[in-house]
Amino acid sequence: MSLRIRLARSGAKKRPFYRIVVADSRSPRDGRFIERLGSYDPMLPADNERRLVLKNERIQYWLGCGALPTDRVARFLGQAGLTAPRAIPEQTIKNQPGKKAQERIREAEERARQAAEAAAAESAEA
Incomplete structure (x- = not known):
């Protein structure tokens, strides 16, 4: 079974909210997912502490088990x-x-430079 740590979308239309989960x-x-590892709320300002919530110990455990994060989740983890x-x-x-x-x-840039x-x-000369 190949495991991925990825985002699962929830929330209303045009009001996204994502759960960070480990799933097949x-x-x-x-x-279906195996475990919820955190959440991401893109509607909050970037400096808000509730924008990205992670369970660090469980994420380390699943990474040790061979779970691969998606590009977006890998950026969050980095x-x-x-x-x-990454x-x-x-x-x-x-x-x-x-x-x-x-x-x-x-060509226009070259003419302007010349x-x-x-x-x-x-x-x-003058």
């Missing part, structure tokens, strides 16, 4: 000092402009 990787996200901080995964590139638009941006160099050289 084959069980559904909000379905911030809490329970595991080594690198943030690469973001998708869908929010960036297309290839032709990027070429036009580079114009600035020409203006600096002209002012140095």
Whole structure:
């Protein structure tokens, strides 16, 4: 049985609240879990102590048993000092402009740089 430490969503529509649970990787996200290890409330401010609540001893136990945290939970555990901080995964590139638009941006930057160099050289001559 492969175990995962992951988030299980609860709360009302547009008012999320997550439980941090250890569950079999084959069980559904909000379905059966083995043990509740904490909670995460994204609606609270970042400096509120109730935003992230962890049961450190039980988390250490389950990590020792071979449970693997998901990316988000691994980030929480790294911030809490329970595991080594994990690198943030690469973001998708869908929010960036297309290839032709990027070429036009580079060309405009190059023209602006050349114009600035020409203006600096002209002012140095005068």
